[in-house]
Amino acid sequence: MFISRLVKPSKLKSFFLFGARGVGKTTFVGQFFVDLRVLKYDLLDPEVEDRFLLHPEDFRDEILAKEGSFDWILVDEVQKCPKLLNVVHKLIVEKKFLFALTGSSARRLKQKGTNLLAGRALSETLYPFTHRELGRQFDLNHALHFGTLPEVISETDIELKIKFLRSYALNYLKYEIQAEQWVKNLEPFRKFLAVCAQCSGKIMNYTNIARDVGTSPATVRSYFEILEDTLVGFHLPAYHRSVRKQQRESPKFYIFDLGVKRAMGRILESRMTPATSAYGEAFEEFFILEAYRLVQYLKPDYELSYLLTKDGAEIDLIVSRPGQVPLLVEIKSKTRVDERDARHLKHFQGDFENPLLLIASLDEADKKIGDVHALYWTRAIDLIVK
Secondary structure (H helix, E strand, O other), rough: OOOOOOOOOOOOOOEEEOOOOOOHHHHHHHHHOOOOOEEEEEEOOHHHHHHHHHOHHHHHHHHHHHHOOOEEEEOOOHOOOOHHHHHHHHHHHHHHHOOOEOOOOOOHHHHOOOOOOOHHHHHEEEOOOOHHHHHHHHHHHHHOOOOOOOOHHHHHOOOHHHHHHHHHHHHHHHHHOOOOOOOOOOOOOOOOHHHHHHHHEEEEEHHHHHHOOOOOOHHHHHHHHHHHHHEEEEEEEEEOOOOHHHHHOOOEEEEEOHHHHHHOOOOOOOOOOOOHHHHHHHHHHHHHHHHHHHHHHOOOOOEEEEEEEOOOOOOEEEEEEOOOOEEEEEEEEOOOOHHHHHHOOOOOOOOHHOOOOEEEEEOOOOEOOOOEEEHHHHHHHHHOOO
């Protein structure tokens, strides 16, 4: 069954489509081009990659030889051969050809000298399924335990879900890290992934992580950069009105999918039980992942952050919206919220200009607690990203 995605590239302009492995890029472009003639090059094929690495000029010659037989040119995993982007640029300018360029890593493309087509191609990113995309197929407990990668959603056998997620973590090491030689010594990075999984959704302490992994804080920072560049995670910054001061605060880091996180942390077979602290942490992390994905798709000008004071008071999520009042969000996995759950939000109310205070929870009854709106989590997401 085809599931419509929220990412909407234009069919009138070339585009990059980035996304971690397994998020469904191939399926998406297959549906996107269902009624069009597509000339495809898959750089995951070692022979194709090797041919164009050695002779990038052959790429242009082959395309020109087939001119008139295609509507679009699709290049899968373009980061495998960044030099092709120089050819792509010329063909867009000179021949007005349309290109779709997919990639599971922006790391190579960020290297000095890479041609990013000077705005001649739009940039889109695909994420694991959101609850809006899945609709009636969405199951919260399943998402908390196994995540929402397409392969996991389509598989009905629990053991096969677990095997897929375990192999995903191993394949990430093999194909993204080891093959590209981004890490000289793989063993500390392997340990880092397990520690990172335990720290996902928490404030980063590079010194403590370095001690656990057996390397330096600078190396740990570079590891986090690799995860972000390969689209396996993102940083949630600490809120501060001063951008300069905000950059000095420690961010939180989120692995892009809860199933992958649990695979990296080797806890896939542990049960996720409601009303436990582990369930509450997973629900908070899921809510922020969901808000992040939907903001990236629909409201890219919004900024997400968190706030933690020196005395331990915290706002789980702050949504800064240009031209609108900020949203302060408390995330609870409780099935019944009351005035006690609104205390933190009320504590911070005077520190912001007319903020909208929101509790997102598993309580299905909408409530108003003073100035605080308490909504079931899906309705809270709808309020954040309409």
